[in-house]
Structures are given as structure tokens and as C-alpha cells.
Amino acid sequence: GAGVSQSPSNKVTEKGKDVELRCDPISGHTALYWYRQSLGQGLEFLIYFQGNSAPDKSGLPSDRFSAERTGGSVSTLTIQRTQQEDSAVYLCASSFTSGQGVGETQYFGPGTRLLVL
Amino acid sequence: AQKVTQAQTEISVVEKEDVTLDCVYETRDTTYYLFWYKQPPSGELVFLIRRNSFDEQNEISGRYSWNFQKSTSSFNFTITASQVVDSAVYFCALTGSSNTGKLIFGQGTTLQVKP
Numbered sequence: 001g002a003g004v005s006q007s008p009s010n011k012v013t014e015k016g017k018d019v020e021l022r023c024d025p026i027s028g029h030t031a032l033y034w035y036r037q038s039l040g041q042g043l044e045f046l047i048y049f050q051g052n053s054a055p056d057k058s059g060l061p062s063d064r065f066s067a068e069r070t071g072g073s074v075s076t077l078t079i080q081r082t083q084q085e086d087s088a089v090y091l092c093a094s095s096f097t098s099g100q101g102v103g104e105t106q107y108f109g110p111g112t113r114l115l116v117l
Numbered sequence: 118a119q120k121v122t123q124a125q126t127e128i129s130v131v132e133k134e135d136v137t138l139d140c141v142y143e144t145r146d147t148t149y150y151l152f153w154y155k156q157p158p159s160g161e162l163v164f165l166i167r168r169n170s171f172d173e174q175n176e177i178s179g180r181y182s183w184n185f186q187k188s189t190s191s192f193n194f195t196i197t198a199s200q201v202v203d204s205a206v207y208f209c210a211l212t213g214s215s216n217t218g219k220l221i222f223g224q225g226t227t228l229q230v231k232p
Binding site: 045059091109110 | 148152154160162163164167169208212218220222224225
């Protein structure tokens, strides 16, 4: 079956512009996660969606970052007024979660490589 | 707070050597899960194994084996008879009941297997 897909694969933008990154989770997966991988910070959690519950936004680094998940499936991560320090690989993952949602395996997409000039 | 430490930043071995990647974790949760992921040069994170805190049995899958020891808070990963295709960055990760959903990653170990 299809895995997690992300688009675009690469994005180059100018400082101050807004960008939107898209994630299509594995069909049937109820949980969706965004992470960021940068040279200095390693892999960092950004945001987590589980079903119809309010998302856990505790990892978003600033109010320039936001994400939504429409219809319990596709998610869009938006970065407004991009800065050079936003340059990183943005990874999306999904999992099939039941109960409290602890510990299910997360399957990752190929990532979007963002470069802010 | 939860933390994962992979003290080995880079390891270089010659093909057919055995290699062990170390992972030490910190958590106050009684229920937690440990993972290993592989990130080849293509960049995608590939799931290797998941372990819960109540199962300390070691696991073997082909050339891969994992040693989970709660007494030392370690979850080490051994590759036997390494191959060039094993060259990648390997991440150890942790999640638990106090941080539902979030994976806390170690800094990763870059493994280079030379022919």
C-alpha cells in the first residue's frame, strides 16, 4: 500500500514569504505528526493530530508556524514570514492509534526540504 | 523530562565486522516505548523496531539484534556482519504515557561501512 507522501519534495523561498507544506498520511491512520530535522537541532517534534481531538501544538517554535488537518486526513503545515533559520527538512509521520494513543509506530514520509534564502 | 542519548556520533567499520550502536534513555514513565529508525542517504526514516517497557526480551531479525536492559536504561542495536548497504544514520527514539504521541529522538549515529 501507499506510504506517507509529502509535497513538495523541495522548496526554495525568499525570506519573508509564506510557504505551505502538504502531507498525505497512510490511509486509515488516525494520528498525524510533523517533525523538523535541522543540522543544529536534530529531529524535533512540531505538532500532533489525533482524530477529532484538539492538536498538540506544544512543539511549534513560534506563532509563524501553524498546521491544520482537513477531514481527518491531509495536513498542511504553514510557515508565515519565513526566516533563514526555518531552513530544514520537514517530516510528516502517521500512525494507527487506538485508545490513549501511546506508543504506536510512526511511519514517516520522505520529507520536504525547505531552503529560505 | 524524557531524553535519549546516542553518545556515538560517527562509527566507521569495514564490511563484515559486527557493530553495536548505543542508546541510553531517561524517563519517569512506567509505560514507555523505544524505537530504532534508519535514515539512509535518500533521507526517509525507515522504521526498524518498537519495544515496550514491559518486554525486556532481546530480539533478533536477520543480521539485526536489539538488547533492551531496563536496569541500565539502554536499548542497544547490533548489526552482525555489516554490509555497505547498512551505511546510514540510525536514530533511537522514545515515547511514553507523559508525552502521548511525541517521539523524542537521540542525536543519531552515522554508520559508515567500508567495502
